[in-house]
Amino acid sequence: MTHATRITTADGQAVTVISRSRAITDWSARYLGLWWTAAASNPDDATGPAIHADVDQDQQAALTARVAAGSPQEVTYATAPMLLTRDETGKVTATQEDEGLAYEWDPVTRVLRIVGTDETAVATATARLAREVVRGQLLADGWQILHASAVTRPTDGATLLTLGNKGAGKTTSGFLLARTGLHLLANDRVFARSDGDTIRVLPWPSAAAIGFGLLDALDWFEPVRTRLAAGEQMHPTQKQKVTDALLAGDRTPLWKAAGTEMKPQFFPDQLHSWLGLTLATEGHAAGVLFPQIVPDADPELIPGSRGVSADDFFTASTEDRYPDVFGLLPAETPSKDLADRLAQLPHQALTMSHDIEASTAALVKAAESLI
Known part of the structure; x- marks a missing residue:
């Protein structure tokens, strides 16, 4: 039996995930469906771009052999090596042998095929690339990506x-x-x-990384440890060392050799079911906050701000984890009009510290002055 899930943004962009495994379509629904929306659909009625994803060792081996027979380009995608070839029609065939994954993207039919040897690996790649397909549609419709967090008044x-x-x-x-x-x-x-007099905003669905220090300060460490001890699972990108530390009740931050902290990784739905947060699907920008963390300072609102710059915009050229290997994204540059509109919004700078209660009070005060 074949299953299908249609992922749709509040603005109407969509992709259909199709698989013989319900676990794969359910994974995309779980990963994308609270910030965007996900609904079961009839695979025979799928329109627009689609991803066909399955556990199929023979197909994975066949696509891998096809890539090896060509003159593949080597890139790093999702922190893992990838080999890919591109023919004269723009069709891309790629393989990540270490991950047991292979891909084929046809820009004419707008169908991406993902096959692999492990269901979790296929499901993870499918959700990631479903987001990239929708991202391409949003960018083509004039949306841009900001390096920002965002909260919405319900x-x-x-x-x-x-x-x-x-x-x-x-x-x-x-x-x-x-x-x-x-x-x-x-x-x-x-x-x-920018839509007329409004700056509309939509979420970028993603797993959430929360460091040990913040997790503990927000009193979330023990509830998370309890759920893990009961057998519940966190996002598969979470390092085993992090899981072991959580289970052991060890709050000491863990660091990679490069000096990057290894953090607990939460599925989007776990932000709600584990941590009690409510997720929003859209909003309109009403104010801009510019925080600065100074560990020993007294949290307070401060005059001035650094303004909005090109560095606040995220483009394909600045992507480090997911380069556009399949050609899903249009050419893009930061919009001066959007930057100017953002700069005209009410804004507030503030200092925060490691004192959670005082920092929250300062944030609430800033929020009340802006929205």
């Missing part, structure tokens, strides 16, 4: 965007404000587009 959709450099506190601001009753629209990236 009564009217007024949305507060939080901009800042890496480590400024975007994600922390989003989680702290979402705990006060606002709805979380994005924890790291957000789609934005």
Whole structure:
């Protein structure tokens, strides 16, 4: 039996995931369906772009052999090596042998085939690429991606965007404000587009990485450890060392050799079911927040802000984990019009610290002045 799930944004962009395995279509629904929407559909009625994904060792081996027989280009995709070839029609065939995955994208039919040897690996790749297919449609429709967290007021959709450099506190601001009753629209990236007098915003569905320190400070560590101990699973990109530390009750941050923290990784639905946050599907920008974390400072609102710049926009040229190997994305440049519109919104800078209660109070005060 073949199963299908149609993923649709609040603006109408869509992709259909089709598989003989319900686990694969359910995975895409789980990963994308709370920030966008997911609905079961008839695979025979699928229109527009589609992803056909299955566990099929023979097909995976056949596509891998086809790539090897050509002159493949080597890239890194989702932190794993990938070999790919592209023919004169634009069809891309690719393989990630270490992951047991192979791909074939036909730009004429707009069908992406994913086959592999492991169901979880196929399901993870399918959800990731379903998002990329929809991302291409959104960018073609004039949407752009901002490096931002975002929270939305449930009564009217007024949305507060939080901009800042890496480590400024975007994600922390989003989680702290979402705990006060606002709805979380994005924890790291957000789609934005000017529509008349409005800047509309849509979420970028993704797993959420929350460091041990923040997890503990928000009193989420023990509930997460309890669920893991009961046999529930977190996102498969989570390192085993992180899982082991959570189970052991060890709150000491773990670091890679490059100095990057290894963090617990949550499925989007776990932000709601485990952590009690409510997710939003759309909103309109009403204000911009510029936080700065100073560990020992007294949290407070401060005058001025650094403004909105090209560095706040996320483009294919700045993508590090998921380069556009299949040619799904249109050429894009940051929109000066959108940047100017964002700069005209009410904005507020503030200092936060490791004092969660004081930082939350400062954030609430800032939010109330902006939205």
